[in-house]
Amino acid sequence: MSNNENILCDITCIHEDIVHKVKEASLREEDVQNLSSIFKAFGDPTRLKILYCLKQSEMCVCDISAILEMSQSAISHQLRVLRNLRLVKHRKEGKNVYYSLDDEHIFKILDEGLEHIRHI
Amino acid sequence: MSNNENILCDITCIHEDIVHKVKEASLREEDVQNLSSIFKAFGDPTRLKILYCLKQSEMCVCDISAILEMSQSAISHQLRVLRNLRLVKHRKEGKNVYYSLDDEHIFKILDEGLEHIRHI
DNA sequence: ATATTACATGAATAAGTATTCAGATGAGGT
């Protein structure tokens, strides 16, 4: 190490070559934020259940709140989060609002996750 | 609807057939908890960066803290979270502890997510 | 033995977040 590339953390055991290479290949901060936001959305049990419901069928808010046995307000708040992240889309029909998954990728991410836990 | 399957929420617009069918096909609560825990782990920027580093190479704690320019303690705390969820494994060698991704699935989930945000 | 290094850990604090409650909006029916 010897020379001090590391002003912030005074740790001396650094494997310079690896550190340098991996640091070069870092994700852009913007991508990290976007990506972690999406995973965070999947990371709440309620939202995960909602997404899993919508994976099976388009549905209105009251359907979801009936299935999950939770208040309509709680579901609505969570749907807003999912909407803002463009994980779900909605369509108005009379008094009802129908939600569905926005993208095939959402399917895949869900399935990949499910396959993982089955595998443990 | 007429009959009251819905004691918890007194909403009356339920599409009984869909609700019934989707409720049958629900994930087990245990699976939901496990799966959301894993996604939640991916949902923190720091942890996501750590995982992305380890995707490229096995690494010791101080390497990671150098790359992310964060305190060794912060990294260590997060590594514990990842360890508890079995997303990373570790190997001791002298004073150093080397971390790496535990499973091919972790790769895939990361990549699937990345592909998603590239696609927006 | 003593000092140093790499890492782990408990406690504390600050920031974030999920749900509830109360109320608002907007569409339909009477």
Place this chain on the structure above:
DNA sequence: ACCTCATCTGAATACTTATTCATGTAATAT
């Protein structure tokens, strides 16, 4: 016009969590 129903929304609260700080531990070097 009035009421009901489906949904949304802001505020409040209770809970979770990420980082820091201080300290502990185990391995190595002197």
